[in-house]
Amino acid sequence: MEIPVDWYLALSAILFLLGVIGVLFRRNVIIILMSIELMLNAVNISLVALSQATGDVSGQILVFFVMSVAAAEAAVGLAIVIAIFRNKLSVDVNDFNLFKH
Amino acid sequence: MTPQFLFFCLAIVAITAALGMLIARSPVSSALWLILNLFCVAGLYLTMNAQFLAVVQVLVYAGAIMVLFLFVIMLLNVAALPSVRDIDWRLGVGFVLGVALLAQLSYAIASSTDLMPAEVSLESTVATGSVEVVAKELFTRFAMPLEMIGVLLLAATIGAVLLARRVSPK
Amino acid sequence: MLQTFFPLFLQLLMAGGLALTLLLGAKYLGPKRPNLIKRQVYESGMDPVGSAHQRYSVKFYLVAMIFIVFDVEVVFLYPWAVTFKDFIAAGSGLGVLAVILPFIAILAIGLLYDIKKGGLDFDS
Numbered sequence: 001m002e003i004p005v006d007w008y009l010a011l012s013a014i015l016f017l018l019g020v021i022g023v024l025f026r027r028n029v030i031i032i033l034m035s036i037e038l039m040l041n042a043v044n045i046s047l048v049a050l051s052q053a054t055g056d057v058s059g060q061i062l063v064f065f066v067m068s069v070a071a072a073e074a075a076v077g078l079a080i081v082i083a084i085f086r087n088k089l090s091v092d093v094n095d096f097n098l099f100k101h
Numbered sequence: 102m103t104p105q106f107l108f109f110c111l112a113i114v115a116i117t118a119a120l121g122m123l124i125a126r127s128p129v130s131s132a133l134w135l136i137l138n139l140f141c142v143a144g145l146y147l148t149m150n151a152q153f154l155a156v157v158q159v160l161v162y163a164g165a166i167m168v169l170f171l172f173v174i175m176l177l178n179v180a181a182l183p184s185v186r187d188i189d190w191r192l193g194v195g196f197v198l199g200v201a202l203l204a205q206l207s208y209a210i211a212s213s214t215d216l217m218p219a220e221v222s223l224e225s226t227v228a229t230g231s232v233e234v235v236a237k238e239l240f241t242r243f244a245m246p247l248e249m250i251g252v253l254l255l256a257a258t259i260g261a262v263l264l265a266r267r268v269s270p271k
Numbered sequence: 272m273l274q275t276f277f278p279l280f281l282q283l284l285m286a287g288g289l290a291l292t293l294l295l296g297a298k299y300l301g302p303k304r305p306n307l308i309k310r311q312v313y314e315s316g317m318d319p320v321g322s323a324h325q326r327y328s329v330k331f332y333l334v335a336m337i338f339i340v341f342d343v344e345v346v347f348l349y350p351w352a353v354t355f356k357d358f359i360a361a362g363s364g365l366g367v368l369a370v371i372l373p374f375i376a377i378l379a380i381g382l383l384y385d386i387k388k389g390g391l392d393f394d395s
Contacts, residue, residue: 003108003148006210011112011145013206015138017199018119024195030128030174034135037166038119041142052149057234060154061243064235064346067161068250071343072257074166075336078173079264082329085177147276157346165342172335233357236350240358244370247347251377254340258381261336262390265329 008049015042029091033077040070108148115141128174132167139163151230333390337382344378 015038022035044063051059081091088095118141121134139162146155239247312319351371358367385391 003104007108007112008145008149009210010207011115013203013210014116015119016206017203018116018123020202021195021199022123024198025123028128030170030177031122031131034122034131034170037162038122038135038138041139041162045142045145048146048149048151048154052151052230057230057238058242060151060230060235061238063151063154064157064239065246065250067157067346068254068343071161071166071339072253074169075257075261075339076264078169078332079261079336081173082176082332083264091177152276153350161342161346165339169332169335169339172332176329176332232350232353236354239347239350240354240367240370241363247370248373248377250343250347251374254343255377255381258337258340258378259384262333262385262388265332265336266388266390 005049005053009046012042012046012049015039015045027092027094029081029093029096030078032093033074033081036077037070037074040066104148108145111141111144111148115145129171132170132174135170136163136167139167146230149230153230153232153235330390330393333385337385337390340378340381344375347374 019035019039019042022038023032026032026035044066047059047063047066051057051062084096084098085091090096115138118134118138122131122138125131125134139158143155143158143163146152146158314320348371351367355364355367358364
């Protein structure tokens, strides 16, 4: 179509950046996990854009795999959050310094 | 409604929703902002002729993953969530790192105009992303990665069951 | 290309517009005369006790997690179901079956494990 691929890449970069900022700023571990999902989505946009620009569908297949990995990551990550919440009664990452003594 | 106009609408809403997710105080509204963002990304997939991917995006992300997130937010005690956002040194460091990353990425995008092949045949891209095209690639070239995804999901199932199950006292 | 999806946009627009109209209409058009009795939570005439924010059981999380895993599985099964006839016509039906059956079997192991560990037991 008439939309240049650079626009998609720029949007992808901006969304990825917002995800990075979310991981760095927020203390709530659930929001940090959501920011990671946002970053995965930003990467997916660039994958699909490049797949369309080159006319090769394998980039889209890769996005399916990324989505599966995101689902697995969310399931295990949130299970870890629940497990830590049981012991610490908190979702603040500053309270998650389990390896300190 | 030209495609460019549609792209700008979706992009602006997507960025606004991402910002809303970052600055929302309650995790529930954060999750709702992220769902809006995911819907916009699904719309962007449609503008790129990836129809099946757009449907899957809504189905998996907005339908399943965000439900899990909202579930966990409800599962945990609302009163225990951090109420005040801290603005400490991490904000400064994060801002500098973010700007550096943006500069790097935009430099990479701006300087890579020869990334694309000179000639892209429009005929091949038009059909891209329909279920048939995706299935043909998925079950022939990507058969082995598909099995690996099965193993990954199995590992995630077992891991999540082990982690989340309440350890019953013997 | 995008004209194909115009009905979809129309439907999204109507769904969102209807929800917004109803919510905003109820917010701005209806008369509001709140008092203390009206604002109370309705508990069949009793005074409300405790907080509404109760923690759910982790069992619900396990069900949601299983749902996600099989949602992703369905995403991969869907293109198979749509194009299986074409694959048979092309003579590669058995090959595709040999790809998809192990995939289903691997995920079934996860379900069996969850059942065996009592993840779907709601009685205990």
